[in-house]
Amino acid sequence: MAEREYDIVVFAATGFTGALTAEYLAAHAPQSSRLALAGRNRNKLEQVRARLAASAPGAGDLPLLSADVNDPSSLRAVAEASKVVITTVGPYIRYGEPLVAACAAAGTDYVDLTGEPEFVDRMWLGYHRQAQQSGARLVHSCGFDSIPYDLGALFSVQQLPEGVPIRLQGFVRARGTFSGGTYHSAIHIMSRLGQGAAAARERRQHEPRPAGRTVKGVPGTPHHDDIAGGWVVPFPTIDPQTVLRSARALDRYGPEFRYSHYLVAKQLPVLVGMSAGAAAAIALAQLPPTRELLLKVKSPGEGPTEEQRRRAWFNVRFAGEADGQRVVTEVSGGDPGYGETSKMLSEAALCLAHDELPERAGQLTPAVAMGDALIARLQRAGIEFRVRA
Secondary structure (H helix, E strand, O other): OOOOOEEEEEEOOOOHHHHHHHHHHHHHOOOOOOEEEEEOOHHHHHHHHHHHHHHOHHHHHOOEEEOOOOOHHHHHHHHHHEEEEEEOOOOHHHHOHHHHHHHHHHOOEEEEOOOOHHHHHHHHHHHHHHHHHHOOEEEOOOEOOEHHHHHHHHHHHOOOOOOOOEEEEEEEEEEOOOOHHHHHHHHHHHHOHHHHHHHHHHHHHHOOOOOOOEEEEOOOOOEEEOOOOEEEEEOOOHHHHHHHHHHHHOHHHOOEEEEEEEEEEOOHHHHHHHHHHHHHHHHHHOOHHHHHHHHOOOOOOOOOOHHHHHHOEEEEEEEEEEOOEEEEEEEEEOOOOOHHHHHHHHHHHHHHHHOOOOOOOEEEOHHHHOHHHHHHHHHHOOOEEEEOO
């Protein structure tokens, strides 16, 4: 792709997370990186560019590209001009497919921050094979969903013996405030559980499994866990699915890999309240009238204040065991939803654009597409991967 005009294009750069991603790239991308901003509203793009130029003078010359999810030709033009396209537009199940299609056809690497399992499964069914043929790397969930878990699991596995069964548990703790876009995506996931289950079944029917190896998710049960440092409850998000897909693709996870994924709270009543709240939200999201009321609680484009983001943090602790050897690792950082997500997304795009990586194509997880190269980038960027004493 040496002839491509741009190394990285940020699509939907006028949104809350898109603007943060553009800001990170303007400040941290190598001077040789050829960046551009894309979106449907040129006036808003110009405003974003002006804000970036206030702290990164070179950003004042960033090219602005007109692109709209309802205009396939505009997306095709962006994909054909780019090595890597970042998109932060969601809910992805509603707005994401046209750009995936454009990148798969053009052989362009693609990264997003989706946490929507149905979208990821449908994109695998629709575009994995085409991307393999074109050479595109379609890498979903490159933000807080699912970088800390996927790369944290890989980092943990690498501390354990090779060629033996591995049992790994992940424990998630975080403090942060979510944006309107994230909230709307969550409501759409809850409202489409049936459609999501159908997409997952169809993918299982077509996706090959590793030969001679077994990889299995173990749901686990609520309990108090000393390693986690509190009460834990199974946390069935997209993140354990991503970990298991990496394990199926990479032999380093051993001949038999088992993974459990938990949410942690210091006190049991907190977990009970969170579980009850989630169950109520899922029930309300099933009916159009109550779903519309839920969606009015927060508007897309709204996000936490800079002070709220400054106080936010995350910590993911892993407990692994193989051949009698045990290891405890941690991945930790600051504001999970926005500051660190824009960092993860940006570093993933920079990794795809500039680093030497395994020659793989199709829909890939972050660990399979970038692995150690992205871990090293994130460590340099201030996200900690460490083995606990």
